[in-house]
Amino acid sequence: MAKLRVGILFGGRSGEHEVSLLSAASVVNAIDKTKYEVVPIGITKDGRWLTAEHAEQLLRGQADKSVRSTQPTPLRAGDPEATPGAAVLARGESVVVPPEPARRESGLAPFQTDANLRRASDRAINVDVIFPVLHGTFGEDGTIQGLLELADIAYVGAGVLGSSAGMDKDIMKSLFRAAGLPIVKHVTVLRSQFERESRKLQKLVESKLKYPVFVKPANLGSSVGISKAHDRKELGPAIAEAAKFDRKIVIEEGVGGKKNKAREIECAVLGNDDPKASVAGEIVPCKEFYDYDAKYLAEGSELVIPAKISKAEMKTVQRLAIAAFQSVDCTGLARVDFLMDPKSRRIFVNEINTMPGFTAISMYPKLWGATGVSYPDLIDRLIRLGIERHEDKKRNQYSR
Ligand SMILES: Nc1ncnc2c1ncn2[C@@H]1O[C@H](COP(=O)(O)OP(=O)(O)O)[C@@H](O)[C@H]1O
Numbered sequence: 001m002a003k004l005r006v007g008i009l010f011g012g013r014s015g016e017h018e019v020s021l022l023s024a025a026s027v028v029n030a031i032d033k034t035k036y037e038v039v040p041i042g043i044t045k046d047g048r049w050l051t052a053e054h055a056e057q058l059l060r061g062q063a064d065k066s067v068r069s070t071q072p073t074p075l076r077a078g079d080p081e082a083t084p085g086a087a088v089l090a091r092g093e094s095v096v097v098p099p100e101p102a103r104r105e106s107g108l109a110p111f112q113t114d115a116n117l118r119r120a121s122d123r124a125i126n127v128d129v130i131f132p133v134l135h136g137t138f139g140e141d142g143t144i145q146g147l148l149e150l151a152d153i154a155y156v157g158a159g160v161l162g163s164s165a166g167m168d169k170d171i172m173k174s175l176f177r178a179a180g181l182p183i184v185k186h187v188t189v190l191r192s193q194f195e196r197e198s199r200k201l202q203k204l205v206e207s208k209l210k211y212p213v214f215v216k217p218a219n220l221g222s223s224v225g226i227s228k229a230h231d232r233k234e235l236g237p238a239i240a241e242a243a244k245f246d247r248k249i250v251i252e253e254g255v256g257g258k259k260n261k262a263r264e265i266e267c268a269v270l271g272n273d274d275p276k277a278s279v280a281g282e283i284v285p286c287k288e289f290y291d292y293d294a295k296y297l298a299e300g301s302e303l304v305i306p307a308k309i310s311k312a313e314m315k316t317v318q319r320l321a322i323a324a325f326q327s328v329d330c331t332g333l334a335r336v337d338f339l340m341d342p343k344s345r346r347i348f349v350n351e352i353n354t355m356p357g358f359t360a361i362s363m364y365p366k367l368w369g370a371t372g373v374s375y376p377d378l379i380d381r382l383i384r385l386g387i388e389r390h391e392d393k394k395r396n397q398y399s400r
């Protein structure tokens with residue numbers, strides 16, 4: 001049987017570009033090469049799409065030493081510059097996905113940049129399915145999914161709606177609430193509102209929530225732009241900070257209150273119409289909360305798998321994780337994150353991540369590892385789910 005050609009899409013314009021390089025390197029390393037032929041497709045930080053002519057070689061060997069930066073990157077999960085993906089980005093050739101269903105089986109057609117104007121089909125890359133190992137903006141938010149829908153290429157993970165709903169903390173909460181899921185008290189405000197009437201906004205927040213509050217840009221990840229405001233004095237600056245990143249700002253009551261830190265429980269979900277939940281794990285951040293530094297820079301945040309919670313709590317978390325997944329119309333995979341009050345042990349659904357960190361040592365694969373699904377097997381299942389979803393969608397008529 002011919003091998004399936006899997007396009008591994010990585011990098012991208014988001015703040016999580018480097019994390020994506022690491023996730024993609026892990027996938028490329030672990031994917032079953034007897035079943036799949038890997039086509040690496042990198043997206044630079046300014047949004048250009050590149051693939052490498054000698055990709056197989058690049059992927060087998062180490063990245064070219066010359067593309068390594070002299071400044072070692074501080075990300076603790078590895079060195080993104082040393083991944084094969086970095087070499088693709090440094091030496092690749094431009095490709096595009098035309099926003100129309102592929103003709104002549106070609107899903108990706110190179111730009112015709114050279115003088116000879118080679119025909120696109122000469123060096124077109126055919127892929128059967130794309131695994132967008134992209135996190136955050138333009139990767140996890142439905143935009144890339146929209147392009148792949150237009151191109152009619154099967155892809156791993158959530159579709160347009162699930163991705164964008166899962167990216168927007170305000171919309172996500174509305175859907176969680178509509179599904180009857182427990183969420184923390186929150187207020188959503190607009191940047192323009194804050195700029196016009198900050199006093200009124202402060203009153204509104206204080207009438208609905210108790211300090212400390214967490215202030216977040218609605219659409220971002222990796223804790224970028226998020227701060228904890230302990231009192232009125234800190235509220236304004238926290239909103240101003242979040243407003244740098246989005247026009248919509250979500251302000252929510254801090255779980256644990258003034259005295260305690262929230263416990264952070266995470267659960268992995270896998271599937272399409274009949275999703276399953278993994279055992280849940282717990283993150284013990286080394287800082288006051290799980291901010292950007294604690295996630296990527298500082299040593300000492302701990303992953304505890306399975307989470308030290310009761311059997312009943314574990315069941316609740318798993319049930320809520322599946323319900324959260326379904327409430328935003330997710331498919332493929334997602335990591336659902338919870339906040340637990342350490343005293344009352346109340347559990348709140350915090351957020352869903354539709355393309356969670358995916359290195360071999362990230363929480364999502366580790367949770368499935370602890371549930372009996374190995375990393376290569378997980379990749380295999382995700383690809384099948386992507387193809388299954390695409391096939392299922394093909395059954396839809398678009399007109400009578
Ligand atoms: N309501 C809250 N109560 C307590 N801690 C919170 C709350 N909201 C966020 N946090 C802390 O901030 C971190 C980042 O917030 P989160 O909503 O997960 O944003 P991101 O999408 O950037 O991961 C969480 O992991 C947690 O440590």
Ligand SMILES: [Mg+2]
Pocket residue numbers: 337351
């Ligand atoms: Mg989070």
